[in-house]
Amino acid sequence: MEAFVGSVVDELEGMLAPGQVDVREAALRRYAVDQAPVIDFHLPLAVVFPQSVADVQAVVRSCAARGVAVVARGAGTGVSGGAHATRNCIVMSLERMDHILALNPDDETAVVEPGVVNAVLNEAAAVHGLMYAPDPASFRTSTIGGNVATNAGGLRCAKYGVTRDSVLALDVVLADGSLLHTGHQTFKGVAGYDLTGLFVGSEGTLGIVVGITVRLKYLPHEVHTVAAFYPDFRVAAAGVLAVGKARVQPAIMELLDGGTLAQLDDIHGSNLTARGGSLLLVQTDGFGAEAEAEVVRRVLRSGGAVVTAEANAEAERLVELRRHSRGAEVDDEYRVGEDVAVPRSRLVDYVGELENMAARHNVNLKVVAHAGDGNLHPTFWIERDGQGVDAGAMERLQRALDESITAALDMGGTITGEHGVGQYKLRWLGQEQPEPLRQLQRRIKDLFDPEGILNPGKAILP
Amino acid sequence: MEAFVGSVVDELEGMLAPGQVDVREAALRRYAVDQAPVIDFHLPLAVVFPQSVADVQAVVRSCAARGVAVVARGAGTGVSGGAHATRNCIVMSLERMDHILALNPDDETAVVEPGVVNAVLNEAAAVHGLMYAPDPASFRTSTIGGNVATNAGGLRCAKYGVTRDSVLALDVVLADGSLLHTGHQTFKGVAGYDLTGLFVGSEGTLGIVVGITVRLKYLPHEVHTVAAFYPDFRVAAAGVLAVGKARVQPAIMELLDGGTLAQLDDIHGSNLTARGGSLLLVQTDGFGAEAEAEVVRRVLRSGGAVVTAEANAEAERLVELRRHSRGAEVDDEYRVGEDVAVPRSRLVDYVGELENMAARHNVNLKVVAHAGDGNLHPTFWIERDGQGVDAGAMERLQRALDESITAALDMGGTITGEHGVGQYKLRWLGQEQPEPLRQLQRRIKDLFDPEGILNPGKAILP
Structure with a gap:
């Protein structure tokens, strides 16, 4: 096994330019996780920084040949663990593919590489009186590729839609290293099945998005x-x-x-x-x-x-x-932020339930909500002192978390409105999705990635 | 073969109530086609009118057991032949499943059966100051189920989005007769792959939509x-x-x-x-x-x-x-309406090209366009007199049609903005979609419908 491992890193170093493959301990640690709680920590074998579609294809082909997993990531601002490293994997950071390839003010579209930061695209669009509508709280640092991977939402979704609603076409590197183009450059297009929509929100498990055509909206007059x-x-x-x-x-x-x-x-x-x-x-x-x-x-x-x-x-x-209400804190085992959504009419009931749960289990609670969408981000946490916390406190936290999910589902809600399932929310996914639906998704995963090398163990239940 | 055919109709008549299976010649003729030109006419074995999800499941199971195709249809207002009968098929009209199951003004959602007419849903929503946004020209007669099957557009899409943007969840009967629920009752939801989006626009080739949860928008103030x-x-x-x-x-x-x-x-x-x-x-x-x-x-x-x-x-x-600018005419071999879309910046060029083509080939042209979307409906036709038309005129018409498609694709456009590929547009689909994309779609079709009984020969290339 180690011989194989050595050889994939060697091959990547041979194929890519100096500085595109990093195996230093500090880099491996930094790129091992996103901002979600970690429940199964692994260091990647290497972090690679592709600078072109061809680089991505070469890396995928090399990993596919050896059964090494590829975990793609943008800025690593995800909070569900979709970009956490898995066992025997290469982490592929797309941050250097950060060019706006085209900005067409008359077409009201842009074509970008996946590493373009949301705010950077918005600044470029603003010059023309345009905006890229989806605005996750991380918009100053998160990338369009990462936003596509999670079908990211944000503050102004109730009026302007989520990421999926702004994506017209994708370039995707598939598990065999081939390049697929889906969608259309026009606002409307219904030729064939909507593969674009299938890739959006698939968290790098069906393919690696290397190019995105987005529709821009008008910057508001007032x-x-x-x-x-x-x-x-x-x-x-x-x-x-x-x-x-x-x-x-x-x-x-x-x-x-x-x-x-x-x-x-x-x-x-x-x-x-x-x-x-x-x-x-x-x-x-x-x-x-x-x-x-x-x-x-x-x-x-x-x-x-x-x-x-x-x-x-x-x-x-x-x-x-x-x-900025997330503050600087990163979630960990003592502090977990949620992302439930409920039908709008249940907002008041659900908010009341949350307060009752926090009181009942004696845990701390704060809540922000994209209330127009019925999408809530409750954060439950327990205080630590120098000695850490006792097992009872940890159990109370977990009970509050589980109850908050169950209550949302009971009201017709979902376990994740915009953050994605990633790795952390897999434990609740079975409560939302019955086995026939899970099975169909596994079969789609098998169709796109028969060897299971693309971000394994994420987004859908095994 | 005839024995098998007899037995499927007998079985359907045994399973369903009187009046739910029609084998009279007039009914077979009426339900054999939608409003598209007919290039491969077949009479169905029978027309069935399910009144419940269980009816749909029973019909699909019965047909699946005998390898008989099922062509689902709403009001038959499609103009691409998506609802044309195919060889050895049952046509399933969902027009009697026409109940609005729930209208939730506070949630701003509705749950409807597939046969609910677009305008009827809009009338019910309007009482609460709400609207169902997608408004195909056929909205007074076309059904939500049919709108979902084609991912229908309409006049107000540039601002309010197409059908896909208003669909939150679906109930779908699969090719094996099982019932699948996809999506979420909330505005946002990213748990698992977007199967809802995959079914929308799939023209009844992946499953039969028997329930639709839609998001409603606000009726405009002014x-x-x-x-x-x-x-x-x-x-x-x-x-x-x-x-x-x-x-x-x-x-x-x-x-x-x-x-x-x-x-x-x-x-x-x-x-x-x-x-x-x-x-x-x-x-x-x-x-x-x-x-x-x-x-x-x-x-x-x-x-x-x-x-x-x-x-x-x-x-x-x-x-x-x-x-009402379609008038009463139904397209036929002498008169064909198109549905191309081009990037907005190319509208003027494309309109000029259309006028040149019509003049060059001496055919008639009229054009309406959902211009905000870059979506154009040119209609080319040749005049008939008592003697019909000569072969030269037919050839000129076909050349104009083909050129209008090629010109749109050359400008970065699509062969269909909102009508769907159905049967009639298959001849052009290969120009828009290269083989790898076609293959992936066939594999998705095989995954959902391994025996190929659901609306075979439509939407994607064989």
């Missing part, structure tokens, strides 16, 4: 932001439904609970907790932004909110704070 | 319609780009050429041709509709349009006329 403080999280959640009932479609509708406000105050020295126990941030955009914001203010006030008369600039600062 | 007449089709096409450059996103942007205006005048007694050689209809909606319409008017006027000062009501009547 943006208005409303900050509504509530005494109570559940009443704030009810505000989300009230805006919906007024049939106003905000671009952003973010719900923050008291725990999140306290954390933001800690980090940024703000005084949010003094102003309320929960905050609903609503941003309207486009030519009707002002009129929509006026309706939103009226509706939220009549639901018990204190809607500040503050200027847009101040409310927008709150949206920026929200974008 | 609608403004702008009618812009131009002397010339190409200049009108340039107007589409000008609106895009102003970064206004209309709900509807329909382009009609002189041939279409003349036809509308013929049918409706209007005087459109007297007012211009081409018409661009732009509809803005939402809270910013008026401000957007004002920008549109300014931009189009400065591009040479005569923008009428007529009231909304009058312009909206033109949109209604446009919705």
Whole structure:
């Protein structure tokens, strides 16, 4: 086995340029994990940095010939472990394939390499009055390739859709090293089966995305932001439904609970907790932004909110704070962030359930939600002191996590709205998907990757 | 063979209620075809009308056991032959499964049987200030199931997306008669591979859709319609780009050429041709509709349009006329409507090419376009007199059709934006999709339908 291992790294070093293959301990450690809790740690055999489609093809062919797994990754900002190294694998970082190959303002499309950072594409598009709509919280560092792998969401999805809705075509290196082009350069196209959609969200398990054609949307003419403080999280959640009932479609509708406000105050020295126990941030955009914001203010006030008369600039600062509400923390075994979604009508019930669970199991809770989508990110955690935590605390944390998933599913929800299953959420996937559906997905995986070398053990149940 | 055939119909008659199996000649003829040109006519063995998921399962199992094909259909309004009967088949009309099973105004979702007519769902949703966004020209008669099968588009797709963008979950009867549930009841969900997207647009070749969960959007607060007449089709096409450059996103942007205006005048007694050689209809909606319409008017006027000062009501009547611009005609071998899409920047070039082709081959041409999407419906035809047409005319028609496809592909376009490949467009599919992509699709078809009983010979190349 070691002889084989030696030979794949040797071959990669022979094929690629100096600096494209890294086997130093520090690099292996750094690229072994993404930002998810680690439950099965492995060091990769090497980290490779392809600079072209041909590089990716060569690496895949070399690994395929030896049964070595390939774990592709963008910036490693995922929080489900989709980019965690697996046993006997090469980690392929696509960060150096970071060119915007084309930006067509009249077509309102762009063609990018997978390593292009979301924010970089948005800056380039903004010059032409355009934007790339999906905006995960990691948009300043995460890559379009990684966003495609997880079908990433973000703040403005309720109005502008998720990654899948912005992807028109893909170039994909398959498990045998061949290059496939799917989709169309046009906004609409229905020739043949939708393989583009099948690759989006498949977390590198069906192929490695090496080129992406995206549709761009128009940068909004005008943006208005409303900050509504509530005494109570559940009443704030009810505000989300009230805006919906007024049939106003905000671009952003973010719900923050008291725990999140306290954390933001800690980090940024703000005084949010003094102003309320929960905050609903609503941003309207486009030519009707002002009129929509006026309706939103009226509706939220009549639901018990204190809607500040503050200027847009101040409310927008709150949206920026929200974008950073993950703080610097990375999840670990003591602190786990979730990504459930529930039908909108169940938001208030679900938020209440979460608070009850945290109290019942004596664990800490904070929640932020892309509330317009019914997509919630509760984080449960237990405090550590110098001695670590006792087994009882760990068990309480796990029970709260499991209950939060079960409650979401019972309400017609899903275990993951936008983060992906990766490795960490596999334990819950069977609760959402019955065996016939799991089997069909395994058969699709087998069709695309019969030897199982592409990111094995991720995204679907074995 | 006849014995087998007899037995499948006998078995179906035994399993289903009286009136659910029709073998009368008139019914077989009526259900043998959709609205596409017929190139390979077959009568089905029987037409069945399931009224439940269990009925669909029973029919599929019975057919599967005997190797009899199942061609599912909604209202039969397709124009690519996706619902044409094939050799030794049962046609399954889902028109009697027409119940709206749930309409959840707070969740902004609905669950429907496949035979629910698009307009009926929209009427039910409108009571709650909601709409089902995809609006193919056939929306008054076509079914949601049929819309899903073809991933139907429509007039307001540029702003609101195509069918795929509104479908959250599906119930599908597979080729072995088992029932699969895919997707999620929530707006967002990324657990496992996107099988929902794979079924949408697969034209009944991977499974039979028996239940659909859709996302509803908000009925617009306000609608403004702008009618812009131009002397010339190409200049009108340039107007589409000008609106895009102003970064206004209309709900509807329909382009009609002189041939279409003349036809509308013929049918409706209007005087459109007297007012211009081409018409661009732009509809803005939402809270910013008026401000957007004002920008549109300014931009189009400065591009040479005569923008009428007529009231909304009058312009909206033109949109209604446009919705009926297919007229009563059904395509046949002498008259073929196309469904190409090109990148937006190529609209003007492509429109010019079409006019040149029609002149070069001495065939008639009319064009309507969902211009915001770059999706064009040119119709080429030759006149018949009592004696029919000569072979030379038929050949000229075919040459014009082939050239219109090649020109679209050369510009980075697709052979079908929203109608589907069905049977009629198979002849061009190989020009768009290279063999490796075709092979992968065949392997997916084999995975879902190993015996090839589901709508064989459609959607993908053999």
